[in-house]
Amino acid sequence: MLxxxxxxxxxxxxxxxxxxxxxxxxxxxxxxLSEWSLMEHLKQLAxxxxxxxxxxxxxxxxxxxxxxxSVVDAIIGRSEFYTAxxxxxxxISQGILQAIFEYQTLVCELMGLDVSNASLYDGPTALGExxxxxxxxxxxxxxxxxxxxxxxxxxVLGTYARGQHADVxxxxxxxxLIDMTALASQLSNEVAAVIVSYPNFFxxxxxxxxxxxxxxxxxxxxxxxTYPIALGILESxxxxxxxxxxxxxxxxxxxxxxxxxxxxxxxxxxxLVRKLPGRIAGQTKDRDGRRGFVLTLQAREQHIRREKxxxxxxxxxxxxxxxxxxxxxxLGPKGLVEVGTHCMAKARYAEARFAAAxxxxxxxxxxxxxxxxxxxxxxxxxxxxxxxxxxxxxxxxGGAYPELAGHVLVAVTEVVTKEQIDxxxxxxxxx
Amino acid sequence: xxxxxADFPLIFxxxxxxxxxxxxxxxxxxxxxxxxxxxAGYVRQTPPALPEVSEVDLIRHYTGLSQRNHGVDSGFxxxxxxxxxxxxxxxxxxxxxxxxxxxxxxxxxxxxxxALALMHALQQHLAEITGMDAVxxxxxxxxxxxxxGLMMIRAYHEHRxxxxxxxxxxxxxxxxxxxxxxxxxxxxxxxPSDASGSVDLAALRAAVGSDTAALMLTNPSTLGLFEExxxxxxxxxxxxxxxxYYDGANANAILGYTRPGDMGFDVVHLNLHKTxxxxxxxxxxxxxxxxxxxxxxxxxxxxxVRQDASGDYRLDYDRPQSIGKVKGFYGNFGILVRAYAYIxxxxxxxxxxxxxxxxLGANYLRKxxxxxxxxxxxxxxxxxxxxxGKGLKxxxxxxxxxxxxxxxxxxxxxxxxxxxxxxxxxxxxxxETESLETxxxxxxxxxxxxxxARTDPQRxxxxxxxxxxxxxxxxxxxxxxxxxxxxKK
Numbered sequence: 077m078l079x080x081x082x083x084x085x086x087x088x089x090x091x092x093x094x095x096x097x098x099x100x101x102x103x104x105x106x107x108x109l110s111e112w113s114l115m116e117h118l119k120q121l122a123x124x125x126x127x128x129x130x131x132x133x134x135x136x137x138x139x140x141x142x143x144x145x146s147v148v149d150a151i152i153g154r155s156e157f158y159t160a161x162x163x164x165x166x167x168i169s170q171g172i173l174q175a176i177f178e179y180q181t182l183v184c185e186l187m188g189l190d191v192s193n194a195s196l197y198d199g200p201t202a203l204g205e206x207x208x209x210x211x212x213x214x215x216x217x218x219x220x221x222x223x224x225x226x227x228x229x230x231x232v233l234g235t236y237a238r239g240q241h242a243d244v245x246x247x248x249x250x251x252x253l254i255d256m257t258a259l260a261s262q263l264s265n266e267v268a269a270v271i272v273s274y275p276n277f278f279x280x281x282x283x284x285x286x287x288x289x290x291x292x293x294x295x296x297x298x299x300x301x302t303y304p305i306a307l308g309i310l311e312s313x314x315x316x317x318x319x320x321x322x323x324x325x326x327x328x329x330x331x332x333x334x335x336x337x338x339x340x341x342x343x344x345x346x347x348l349v350r351k352l353p354g355r356i357a358g359q360t361k362d363r364d365g366r367r368g369f370v371l372t373l374q375a376r377e378q379h380i381r382r383e384k385x386x387x388x389x390x391x392x393x394x395x396x397x398x399x400x401x402x403x404x405x406x407l408g409p410k411g412l413v414e415v416g417t418h419c420m421a422k423a424r425y426a427e428a429r430f431a432a433a434x435x436x437x438x439x440x441x442x443x444x445x446x447x448x449x450x451x452x453x454x455x456x457x458x459x460x461x462x463x464x465x466x467x468x469x470x471x472x473x474g475g476a477y478p479e480l481a482g483h484v485l486v487a488v489t490e491v492v493t494k495e496q497i498d499x500x501x502x503x504x505x506x507x
Numbered sequence: 508x509x510x511x512x513a514d515f516p517l518i519f520x521x522x523x524x525x526x527x528x529x530x531x532x533x534x535x536x537x538x539x540x541x542x543x544x545x546x547a548g549y550v551r552q553t554p555p556a557l558p559e560v561s562e563v564d565l566i567r568h569y570t571g572l573s574q575r576n577h578g579v580d581s582g583f584x585x586x587x588x589x590x591x592x593x594x595x596x597x598x599x600x601x602x603x604x605x606x607x608x609x610x611x612x613x614x615x616x617x618x619x620x621x622a623l624a625l626m627h628a629l630q631q632h633l634a635e636i637t638g639m640d641a642v643x644x645x646x647x648x649x650x651x652x653x654x655x656g657l658m659m660i661r662a663y664h665e666h667r668x669x670x671x672x673x674x675x676x677x678x679x680x681x682x683x684x685x686x687x688x689x690x691x692x693x694x695x696x697x698x699p700s701d702a703s704g705s706v707d708l709a710a711l712r713a714a715v716g717s718d719t720a721a722l723m724l725t726n727p728s729t730l731g732l733f734e735e736x737x738x739x740x741x742x743x744x745x746x747x748x749x750x751x752y753y754d755g756a757n758a759n760a761i762l763g764y765t766r767p768g769d770m771g772f773d774v775v776h777l778n779l780h781k782t783x784x785x786x787x788x789x790x791x792x793x794x795x796x797x798x799x800x801x802x803x804x805x806x807x808x809x810x811x812v813r814q815d816a817s818g819d820y821r822l823d824y825d826r827p828q829s830i831g832k833v834k835g836f837y838g839n840f841g842i843l844v845r846a847y848a849y850i851x852x853x854x855x856x857x858x859x860x861x862x863x864x865x866x867l868g869a870n871y872l873r874k875x876x877x878x879x880x881x882x883x884x885x886x887x888x889x890x891x892x893x894x895x896g897k898g899l900k901x902x903x904x905x906x907x908x909x910x911x912x913x914x915x916x917x918x919x920x921x922x923x924x925x926x927x928x929x930x931x932x933x934x935x936x937x938x939e940t941e942s943l944e945t946x947x948x949x950x951x952x953x954x955x956x957x958x959x960a961r962t963d964p965q966r967x968x969x970x971x972x973x974x975x976x977x978x979x980x981x982x983x984x985x986x987x988x989x990x991x992x993x994x995k996k
Contacts, residue, residue, distance in 0.1 A: 077871045077943060089866045090764050092733040092887050097765045104635050108854030111597050118848060122606025124621025126614070135611040138835065145529060147562060149603075151569040155786075159578030159594050161586060162790040164922075167914055167974040170515070171576030172789040175569070178518050181991040185555035191990050194790070197647035200835040208690075231832040235808075238831075239658055239691045281549055309541045311551050324835070333602070334622050335612030335836025336647070337792030349988070355790065360984035362976040367514040372984040378650070378686035379925075383695045388650045388686035395788030402569060405518050408559040411529035417541055418534055424544070425536035442546050463615045471613045494535040 132496040136487020137471035140327040145406045148329040166370045173369035176357040179401045187321040188312025189343035194355035194392040199324025200229040202340030204236030205353045206320045210269035210297045218243040219269045222254045224276035227476035252278045252439035267296040279446030288317025308412030329403025339393035353387030418490035419445035426488045429501035446487045455482035518558045528562035587891045587922035587934025590781035598845035612836040623820030627812045629847045637775045638768020639798030643807045644838040652776030652795030653687035658830045659806040671720040679926040684723045704730045704884040719749035727757045727889035729926045741771025758782045760889035763859030783846035794842040808833045864939035865890040875950040879957035883929045891936035904960040906931040912970035916952045
């Protein structure tokens with residue numbers, strides 16, 4: 077090959093890099109490993125983590141351990157899917173394009189809204205994009221976000237808002253729910269959107285329909301950040317008046333994987349479609365009239381619009397969205413209700429057992445499958461002792477909510493057994 | 508893939524009421540009635556119309572879809588600027604180890620020391636590879652990395668009490684560069700290229716000023732050319748008080764030969780799904796870590812993984828000047844595991860060989876194809892090069908037609924109509940993982956198509972002839988959008 081190029085040494089290919097910029101030494105990295113040695117090394121690193129199936133875990137707070145049917149990995153492990161790129165050549169990408177079209181349909185069904193995109197990075201970035209979309213649509217600059225929205229979501233939203241010079245105002249909370257009186261006083265005709273979480277960060281069910289009416293009275297949009305597993309049982313955001321719904325889609329067939337990769341779900345009412353960020357697949361026909369799918373409405377996107385695009389996002393989380401679709405198709409409507417019911421039942425059982433052990437639920441309103449416990453003045457010691465024994469009692473709230481120091485957010489999914497709950501209650505009682 | 512007359516059914520069209528693939532164990536705690544536990548008006552009235560299918564039908568549906576898709580494992584994928592190299596299978600196995608796949612992001616730090624150690628090592632390795640002083644692994648993709656980098660640049664200038672709002676990008680830049688600048692609240696100024704494909708220095712000098720926040724540059728550029736004047740370019744921007752941003756989309760070409768940090772760049776993002784061979788997943792997930800020089804470290808997103816004096820790894824959130832969070836949790840960890848596995852497999856010699864073989868393959872193909880296809884800039888290229896199909900236009904064949912004809916031979920076509928400053932562009936990036944035989948076979952096909960354009964142009968214009976569908980009506984899709992399945996009432 078070098079001879080074809082009239083060269084004798086491989087370094088001649090790099091003659092265009094000025095001498096002063098040539099590294100001139102080997103990179104300071106460990107020497108390469110064979111596959112066997114590499115896997116031994118990685119197994120050792122993985123062994124340095126105590127994973128949730130080797131523990132009793134009540135961790136949730138935005139990432140949930142659910143049973144993932146074996147079909148999910150069988151499909152996302154097919155390399156025609158996972159080694160493909162964005163489907164720019166639709167004739168040889170009908171597989172992923174149709175899968176995205178089906179995903180969009182599933183998201184619309186779950187959310188009760190008209191149009192979905194092909195997915196965004198994750199729940200928090202989807203919320204940031206939603207807020208910016210609302211500002212652009214309403215030509216207003218202020219968003220109200222409830223303190224009962226996930227703190228990391230609010231943090232990411234803050235970064236988006238600083239970028240685009242938007243103003244984020246926090247709506248305070250009372251008894252683990254939005255303070256509706258405060259919300260009423262903060263709403264005005266300058267507000268682009270009200271952002272609420274449903275269920276909220278503490279598991280509680282907010283008055284979403286009332287907030288939608290209040291927002292709409294002021295010409296603002298309602299953005300609902302939701303939890304898809306709950307939507308077999310809970311009324312859809314769209315039916316409650318949401319204009320934009322977003323969600324972390326991890327719980328649908330994606331492993332916890334220490335926080336990523338996940339997928340951001342987003343659905344909107346039809347009138348917002350031209351502002352929707354990211355990829356969208358659409359149905360069309362080929363020259364012989366066969367049904368086919370393409371990426372569409374690309375006039376919104378960065379590779380066409382450059383600095384005027386609705387977002388800078390180029391990719392979607394196609395493989396994670398595929399996992400979510402396979403998961404939902406595996407469950408069907410009955411399976412989704414059943415998972416939700418099991419989560420709710422186990423959470424009530426845990427609530428009762430922990431109360432009997434001396435730790436009662438702090439807020440008393442309706443909730444889905446997460447609730448707050450006050451561990452009191454010895455919280456840190458209790459939490460750490462349990463952790464060391466392999467019981468992850470939940471997410472300590474004191475860091476993000478100083479007023480809730482010593483409190484912990486407990487999540488109970490269908491994979492937590494009665495035995496594990498009983499064991500945890502026994503340990504709580506003994507400590 | 509072969510062509511059929513009937514449409515491939517949607518999963519919804521396979522649905523039969525009452526079928527289900529899923530099963531849960533019997534409930535081991537007292538039953539509850541959700542309706543009794545939820546407020547009136549918050550219980551779902553109309554169930555979502557999810558498909559009802561058996562497990563085997565589900566598997567056949569998605570297996571069928573996978574057979575209607577082309578991946579790197581299906582065949583050569585010379586998609587310029589996307590670095591579609593082979594994705595080693597061991598990486599897939601590694602990311603699925605329970606100790607990686609089943610850890611919750613909010614587990615106590617003590618229980619995830621292995622994961623944090625991996626992230627810490629990856630931060631250091633990427634810093635060494637790029638010549639930067641610190642790295643954040645948080646951004647989820649290249650575009651997210653650009654936005655993160657520009658937000659840090661903004662914070663840096665604001666911290667110094669300077670208001671700088673303009674980002675300079677060359678005319679060959681990817682569309683994300685100006686879009687990311689807009690999302691970071693900055694405005695873009697385009698800098699033209701000169702006749703050799705380099706940044707026009709006179710135009711750059713005229714464009715910089717006291718409002719310059721940064722110059723964004725890909726080096727090698729999207730034309731596949733190494734910007735030989737890079738040191739001078741960086742100097743011009745630095746002298747004006749601006750910073751220089753490296754878009755790492757094309758880092759594959761320079762591994763072990765030169766580093767953005769040594770070229771004068773202040774902020775760098777890498778696409779782990781390109782250079783570090785994490786699979787593209789049909790459009791994602793990827794990962795876009797960002798590296799910075801010392802002066803920008805305070806502005807990195809939270810958290811950063813640190814090792815404390817006792818040797819324990821910690822997530823450091825105590826960073827008051829940080830731009831905040833740019834993504835939930837800590838980045839796409841599953842992707843980071845794969846990239847780490849790649850770096851540990853390759854080592855310093857292997858990574859340098861990546862650049863050598865990628866550049867050798869690109870130059871070899873460029874040499875073989877110059878002739879019927881005009882090489883936009885006929886000089887030594889790096890990992891990719893740009894051809895122009897303008898010479899075929901007189902036959903009525905356009906670059907789009909060439910790309911569609913390539914499909915008939917089992918290849919993914921090159922990137923087309925990009926960069927924007929080359930007429931009828933075809934951008935080819937073979938990557939280092941392809942053999943000489945593959946490169947030759949692909950070159951033969953492109954030459955054959957050029958020949959066909961003269962002898963049988965209709966054959967090319969009507970292509971593809973062998974795919975499951977032929978050319979799709981994109982205008983129809985955009986004009987009358989059908990973006991979801993409509994259930995039959």
